[in-house]
Amino acid sequence: MKGFFQLISSTEFLQLFSRFQPLAGVQIPLAEADGRILAENVTAPEQLPPFSRSTMDGFAVRARDTFGCSESEPALLTIVGEIAMGSPGQDITLKPGQTARIWTGGALPAKADGVVMVEYTHLLDDDTVEIFRPVAPGENVIRAGEDFETGQVILERGRKLRPQDLGVLAGLGITTVPVYRQPQVAILSTGDELVPPDQTPAPGQIRDINSTTLAALVREAGGIPKQLGIIEDSFDDMLAACRQAVADADMVLLSGGSSVGRRDFTLQVLEELPSSELLAHGVAIRPGKPTILASVDNKALFGLPGHVASAIVVFHLFVRPLLRLFSGLPADHGLQQIQATTTQQIPSAIGREEYVRVQLSWQEPGQPPLATPIYGKSGLLSPLVRADGLLVIHRDSEGLDQGASARVLLFP
Amino acid sequence: MKGFFQLISSTEFLQLFSRFQPLAGVQIPLAEADGRILAENVTAPEQLPPFSRSTMDGFAVRARDTFGCSESEPALLTIVGEIAMGSPGQDITLKPGQTARIWTGGALPAKADGVVMVEYTHLLDDDTVEIFRPVAPGENVIRAGEDFETGQVILERGRKLRPQDLGVLAGLGITTVPVYRQPQVAILSTGDELVPPDQTPAPGQIRDINSTTLAALVREAGGIPKQLGIIEDSFDDMLAACRQAVADADMVLLSGGSSVGRRDFTLQVLEELPSSELLAHGVAIRPGKPTILASVDNKALFGLPGHVASAIVVFHLFVRPLLRLFSGLPADHGLQQIQATTTQQIPSAIGREEYVRVQLSWQEPGQPPLATPIYGKSGLLSPLVRADGLLVIHRDSEGLDQGASARVLLFP
Known part of the structure; x- marks a missing residue:
């Protein structure tokens, strides 16, 4: 027949x-790239951050000037200026015993290597500040290039781009990306x-x-x-x-x-x-x-x-x-899979893998959900509307007992 | 201060x-509605399927005519026609002893109430067919309205529309849907x-x-x-x-x-x-x-x-x-959550809930993945790029031991 x-x-x-190959790469704007797959490695065209930055509000210092200070024996430093946001830190150079006001994200002055949080300081007058806690070199500072050095691979080919990835690319001035078509x-x-x-x-x-x-x-x-x-x-x-x-x-x-x-x-x-x-x-x-x-x-x-x-x-x-x-992704279904417990016997036939539509009812956190098959003639649509996913029965199995554990592919 | x-x-x-309310409903084309949330119940404007249909290739019969037949004592039926796909079944009316050829999805002739699969038949000549297996009334048939009756609620307000839901709506001739803006x-x-x-x-x-x-x-x-x-x-x-x-x-x-x-x-x-x-x-x-x-x-x-x-x-x-x-969805984060096992101690502070960026490594199926915290100064981006999700530490906890089980919210 x-x-x-x-x-x-x-x-x-x-x-x-x-036998099939990923499609060719295309260059697309960053704003459209969420969820797309990188067709090439992306490397940093410059370092990030471009300059050493404070991670706190406070005072930029030469760390050595704070060594040994405490509540009872504060270090006294001379305030020589303030680093306004967006202004070059290098306009100020700290000499020993000097400090500059700084804000979160501000550029470190020359010769500064640490930042004391404002909480651990006390202004004596407009020009003098007491420091109550020592900082180590590098403390409360992200140094230039600490995130990414020039030429470093940031994101690899085959990666599915996420919002935070796009943020990093934006930070590096990369406004178009190579993705698979x-x-x-x-x-x-x-x-x-x-x-x-x-x-x-x-x-x-x-x-x-x-x-x-x-x-x-x-x-x-x-x-x-x-x-x-x-x-x-x-x-x-x-x-x-x-x-x-x-x-x-x-x-x-x-x-x-x-x-x-x-x-x-x-x-x-x-x-x-x-x-x-x-x-x-x-x-x-x-x-x-x-x-x-x-x-x-x-x-x-x-x-x-x-x-x-x-x-x-x-x-x-x-x-x-x-x-x-x-x-550009792996050739699998990529669906979320869970283990579920059957609420009734589900017969199957040897020799073919069976995909049974099931409705899930969720139990306590940490407990597998219960899976109930939704039967119906093959031409019916209503069972599809009620189903949460597909329960898989192996081709060498005659079916599943009630209470059996089974894999369920969740509909996306 | x-x-x-x-x-x-x-x-x-x-x-x-x-205090906040869902946004107003808007009517949008079906083709754009995947993933959108229904702002009203949708009811069936007509029955589906609109007529009784065969689910098999074979012969439409009056089920009673096949009762008691078998391989050794086949029922002999007279073929009075064929239901072409897309043609009205009611053009043919079966008298006792009569049958009509039919295809999967074809409309049942008048007075027919079952379909015999072609595998269980044998043509004697152009006008006569032997039937080897009886069918029950309704067998291999989806009757008119079996999926949805006129006026029945098909999909409820608040439902996130899936591809199969759109299919059902298309089948009912509903080409625009009310969804939340x-x-x-x-x-x-x-x-x-x-x-x-x-x-x-x-x-x-x-x-x-x-x-x-x-x-x-x-x-x-x-x-x-x-x-x-x-x-x-x-x-x-x-x-x-x-x-x-x-x-x-x-x-x-x-x-x-x-x-x-x-x-x-x-x-x-x-x-x-x-x-x-x-x-x-x-x-x-x-x-x-x-x-x-x-x-x-x-x-x-x-x-x-x-x-x-x-x-x-x-x-x-x-x-x-x-x-x-x-x-129009519940006011929760809706992120996928899993239980993971910590690979090292993770300290936390009493009084605040802590969300620790973690990288997951997946173990055997059924085993919880291992979660390794990705530490880094708060202004750094590179830890974000490496993280798979956020491990949650309760506000009354001082931290988690190595090997502890913890909840992880997966980044979408």
């Missing part, structure tokens, strides 16, 4: 991604029964659910979705749409009916594409078995199961890892 | 937020020593790091940052800038030097604002003590500590919860 799939394991499926993902729905969400379906027709769902999933995974709409079940239309999609995008997601006939159809179209190579044709997971993967050079085409619940599982397990790889 | 703060606990600080957050940096990141600082000047960092944090927390730039240390300039910021935004973040003088200054400006009310003036946490909160009606103004490392802690603990409240 036609249409039987040659199943590979989910691990084997992921191994197929070794975001993958463009063409989304095609196939099916003569489909109409767009903004149309009223005639009897026998339904609105396209997959395009909207997949576009949001792509965006969450760091890609840029391009919804190409609904293609009729015609070989020529589908081939033309796929050719265009491959030309315009880094990845193509084809989703549509789950019928055996339509699967064969998708296969034929993918095989017919110039330079295409069929990499996978069925995977030993449930749901998600009828998943197809093809490549055209460094571009990937997925044939996803038609039911949106199954398509979501395949998206998280396979599409997300490849989007992450394209974006 | 001037400038001492009246400290409240972090719990008391969060309780101040009870995203908070607009004005960001002001104060300090005569500051220059924008794209300028070369003169001696004694440094580039503004906080604006870039805070803008990215705001965006991550679901807000819309508005960087208003650097304000000089002048009362009139700061008051004018704050008045404008309060008029244009839902929240104002003031950050600048950590000096006592500058703090008093921020306080004076916030007290001078028309209709302003000072809500907090110091919080018993470290870092983050000199945090100020004021309100003008439903708008919030934060005076953040000047050091970016401290400002980030205060952002996660207090600014984030209020941004979430404004967005």
Whole structure:
């Protein structure tokens, strides 16, 4: 019979991604770089801070002048000035016995090597201050270059940029950064029964659910979705749409009916594409078995199961890892994983990995949450809306007992 | 002495937020709604699916006609047609003994109440099919309205919309959704020593790091940052800038030097604002003590500590919860929390909650990760770049022993 799939394991499926490469690097403004992945090491073009700074309000001193002082025997220093914020510290040079007022973040005067906090001082008059506590050289001071020296690698290729990273780059005057390009993902729905969400379906027709769902999933995974709409079940239309999609995008997601006939159809179209190579044709997971993967050079085409619940599982397990790889991240799903305790028996079948939608109820802090499977026919949407994540059952397992500990992938 | 703060606990600080309300609802296109929070319940305007559908490829039957059949005694049914995808099933009415070909997702013919999978059938000729397995009424069928009935609440107010939720809305023809407006957050940096990141600082000047960092944090927390730039240390300039910021935004973040003088200054400006009310003036946490909160009606103004490392802690603990409240979420930080094991003693001080930057190293699955504190002077940036999160030490604790279990808030 036609249409039987040659199943590979989910691990084997992921191994197929070794043929794909991250996308090229692009230079983007710092303000848009949060969450993007560095495509090159970034080194400090200058030292940070650019000058030695006080970390306290108080008095800049030559530390040696404070040695041995105490509440009962304060050191007496002569105030020779104040370092205004933003003014060069080097305008003042401390001679032995001299001090200058300074504020948090102010530049140290020449020859100063420590700052006494204002709390440990007492003004005798406008020109003289008593110091009650000694400071060590370097105390309450960040010296020039203490954060980053010129030429030092600040952030490494492959790093996902966080707000604090952007702050450091701003501090060094780096206002654009090299990051991997975001993958463009063409989304095609196939099916003569489909109409767009903004149309009223005639009897026998339904609105396209997959395009909207997949576009949001792509965006969450760091890609840029391009919804190409609904293609009729015609070989020529589908081939033309796929050719265009491959030309315009880094990845193509084809989703549509789950019928055996339509699967064969998708296969034929993918095989017919110039330079295409069929990499996978069925995977030993449930749901998600009828998943197809093809490549055209460094571009990937997925044939996803038609039911949106199954398509979501395949998206998280396979599409997300490849989007992450394209974006410069490790080729894993990157979802948060937790251990949960089952509230009831969950049967499974030997030979396929099972992903069971579950609802979690959180217990005491430190206790694993309880996972309750949400069953429902494969075409239903309502269980999806109630689920918090996917409980994983190993392919060599016949199922889980009530009270068993199991891994759950949390929906992002 | 001037400038001492009246400290409240972090719990008391969060309780101040009870005076603030979520922002108004707005209607936005479905394609932009992922991650946004529903401001109203959404009910189904029609039933879904709109008609009874097959979940398999096979033959639509009157279930009763298959009762008792088996491999050895198949039921013989007459094929009266095929339901093409997208065509109305009701064009065909099954009489007893009749069947129609159907595909996954196809509309059931009138009087049919079950579908036999193609695997359990055998064609005798173009008009006759043998059925080897009985089906129960409703088997392999999703009946009209089984997912959602007209008028049923699909998604509740306060829900964070996920890709699958958008899919369901698309399926129901709902192409715009009511969500809470995203908070607009004005960001002001104060300090005569500051220059924008794209300028070369003169001696004694440094580039503004906080604006870039805070803008990215705001965006991550679901807000819309508005960087208003650097304000000089002048009362009139700061008051004018704050008045404008309060008029244009839902929240104002003031950050600048950590000096006592500058703090008093921020306080004076916030007290001078028309209709302003000072809500907090110091919080018993470290870092983050000199945090100020004021309100003008439903708008919030934060005076953040000047050091970016401290400002980030205060952002996660207090600014984030209020941004979430404004967005329609619970007023908590919403960060992922884990239990970790300390690799060394971590001293703390009684009377203040301590947030220690830590680097995590992950152990075997199921084992808590190891947390190593990253110490460094408060003005340094490099420890921030290396940290994975913040380890929490209770205010009544003198510190943690090596090997202790502690809660860590993960940076998003």
